[in-house]
Amino acid sequence: MTAVLQPGVLFGLCGAVLVGIGLFAIVTHPALLRRIVGCNILGAGIFLVFGAVARRGAGAGLDADPVPQALVITGIVVAFSASALAVALLKRLSELSVGEGRAAEPAAPRSET
């Protein structure tokens, strides 16, 4: 029990669970917005794993290895831009398909999300 409650292990396990949830959402949900959210959950899980790695690699009197933390900061910036790009595309797509839906088939205004 105490072994599981050590920060490194606990965070690693949480990360693994988040990775699982994210992957599940991306693979099983057909709705695009849910997939984008799934990518974000997966990303959060991966960053937690990096945190656990940092804790495990602590040495030289430090509480944690700084390198994975630096990587996480860069990773968050990249993941943020990716989400922004995906949401922008999705917004454009829904605008376009709403326009098309009104012109051609008014019965199906929400085709994607």
Added chain:
Amino acid sequence: MTSVHATTPSGFLLVLAVILPVCAVLAIVACGPRSAARIAMTTLAAGLAVAIAIAMELVAGGTALSYVVGGWQPPLGIALRADGLSGAMIVMTALVLGAVGLFARSQYALHDGGGAGRAQTTFWILLLALASALNATFVGEDLFNLYVALELLTFAAVPLVCLDGRAETVKAALRYLLFALLGSLLYLLGTGLIYGQYGTLDLLALSQLSREDPALSAALALMIVGLLAKAALFPLHLWLPPAHAGAPAPASAVLSALVIKAPVFLILRLVLDVAPPQAAAVAGQMLAVLGAVSILFCSVMALRQARLKLMIAYSTVAQIGYLFIVFPLAAGSADLPPWSTIAWTGGALQLISHALAKSAMFLAAGVVYEAFGHDRIADLRGFGRVLPISAAAFGLAGLSLMGIPPSGGFVAKCLLLTAAVAEGYPWLAATILAGGLLAGGYVFRVIDKALANPAAPIVVQRAVPRRLEIVALALAAAAVMLGFLPLRPFEFLQIGRSGVSMAGLP
């Protein structure tokens, strides 16, 4: 840490290759859209000069170029390194980008007198961003740095798909983005696991440290699957045909010729440099099976397409398959390292000749679309009479895809076939032959239409200037010229490889 990187005198060239296009992007943003095309073309020319300088340094020195950024040694710092294979990739990238730039410039001049529309400015910015990201991928030594380079590549490639802003291309772009994001997140997870196990992300150091170990196997499996999604190998190819077929012709050419090569290049480095021999053998077998299925399935799909650009896009997935059957063939042995095998040269040649041939094909298809306003193969009877140069470019590029001598594709496939027979993989040899036959099928379908006698005279909607057609022909001719290389392991591709010790050996 037994190995350290040392900055070589001409190592700054690697930094230039990455940073020049970024500076040009900033310059375009600063100077406004009027000068976008001029700045971009100047930078692409400079990029070609840098690429050639890197190649000449490699040949002259016979060793890899290195640059340690900021003088900080890995594992804290980041190193850039170019060996023979990276050098070849950089030159190929610069050549294709330059040709595509020329094509795009003439094409845009056709539409509104070289005006500075929003889509055009975006195109030039994204093209330069691609150049930087590709070079960063080819010279990167740090796994996390490579992740950033891959993401930059995705962010530049995805908007290229939906430049025209139609709903179907936006949808294709979004699907591409989701596949690519999943791929890079899996790659990132693998990177984290490797750092946790070895405390370094430097490829050169990892090649000496790596050993049989479940954490490394799991990490490599995650990373390779992630990269496969970006490289569009069967069964993760679903995003590629709509994305590559929907993009404007110059964008399709760079996407098909260059963008999907970057993840393939990384898989090659992971399997050959990082994976311990046993894991490399298992991964190689699995990649070869997927590659073979990719060749057969997507060649048949290409045969069944009604639209020219979709056909070319499916052919891309099929041709990518050849790059993956290299792995078991180039496994090497104790006295013959992988990069001295003929399969290694064959794989590299396939990569380069496909890049040249496929960009030529997409540009020729772009000319056809420009001239007739559609690309339905059934309605193209006799287009060779109107556009003889484009038909010739398509045919020459097709020679290389089929593997008919003399062409780069022939040398590549001949080397792979020889290796498959010599190493005892008859099923791979059969796949290579069947793939060539199917490629013949889909190329001749188009050539047949080009040479056919049209029932009614074919109507040209818009006259296409010769310049556009000549760019496509030049790329196709370059793909054929590769066929004059000798049929043996090519020394240039081995430069700097011996610096990387065989992974896992004592």
